[in-house]
Amino acid sequence: MRPFRTQAIARAFCSTANLGAGFDVFGLALDKYSDTVHARITSGKKIKILVRGPEGRNIPAELRKNSAGPPALELVRKARFKKGLEIIVEKRVPQGLGLGSSGSTAAACTKVLDNLLDLRLSNDELVRVASLGEKAIAGTAHADNVAASLLGGFVITYDNPIRTISLKPPASLAVVAATPQLPVQAGKTRKARKIIPDKIRVKNAVLNLGRAAAMAAAFAQGDIRMIGTGMEDEIAEPYRRNLIPGYDEVKRMGLEAGAAGVSISGAGPSLVALVDRKSHDPRLVARAMVRAFSQNNVRSTTFLARPAHGAGIIKGA
Secondary structure (H helix, E strand, O other), X not given: OOOOOOEEEEEXXXXXXXXXXXXXXXXXXXXXXXXXXXXXXXXXXXXXXXXXXXXXXXXXXXXXXXXXXXXXXXXXXXXXXXXXXXXXXXOOOOOOOOOOHHHHHHHHHHHHHHHHOOXXXXXHHXXXXXXXXXXXXXXXXXXXXXXXXXXXXXXXXEOOOOEXXXXXXXXXXXXXXXXXXXXXXXXXXXXXXXXXXXXXXXXXXXXXXXXXXXXXXXXXXXOHHHHHHOOOOOOXXXXXXXXXXXXXHHHHHHHHOOOOEEEEOOOOOOEEEEEEOOOOOHHHHHHHHHHHHHHOOOOEEEEEEOEOEXXXXXEEO
């Protein structure tokens, strides 16, 4: 289908994935950081990516190495588009913290090109396309972060091909993110995925299934306390916890300060705590987690966030 616009801009928020038992399945959009992607039709036939913004350092602009590239190639193919594109990524989601940085770029690019090329894809198809950007960065087309950034709120991704469910989080849900200041590692997500064994015990799988089911039901019912009970993991965190100094103490002290649950955010090293603002002060949870890191001789930073809405078009011209 021929495009009816010459340019458009979309924005997508960062996210936290897994939330404990929902490895590669659960995601939650956060209103702290966002990426914007400006797409413009050009007279040539090439797709060009430009990376700007305060978090754009060291991010490759090559089509196959930037998370915007594979989604752009797929959408151009779907639209049978024969002209050129200039894609400008305004990068504001920090890299390497476990906050879905590559996913937010992929989501914003997918959203803006779906609009610009007038494809009108379903949510499931948008998520599938955006997940191709994750494959370029992490080696696997996991969809939890891109689904959260695209659809907003709490998301569940499942099946093959990908299907999605988006639920509105409880109004009083607050998110505390605590990030240890550790040396930046190239290819961190790939490494974090590699340390997880290919096979797990049936007992552990059953525990995760039960917790994940309870968490999904709790989001639907708006029960933050029950959501927290699902934030225990038997698949990824037993192996990733050793990558985060003070993991046990940070989790324990966050829970003691009032968090409903604490888990590693995506591949880490950030930890996220979900807090019911009606009954507990998320600032006290943040202070407790920073104190726990400090007791393990690790400096850390924190921020408070709320669940964010999905990716949206800022401008169409």
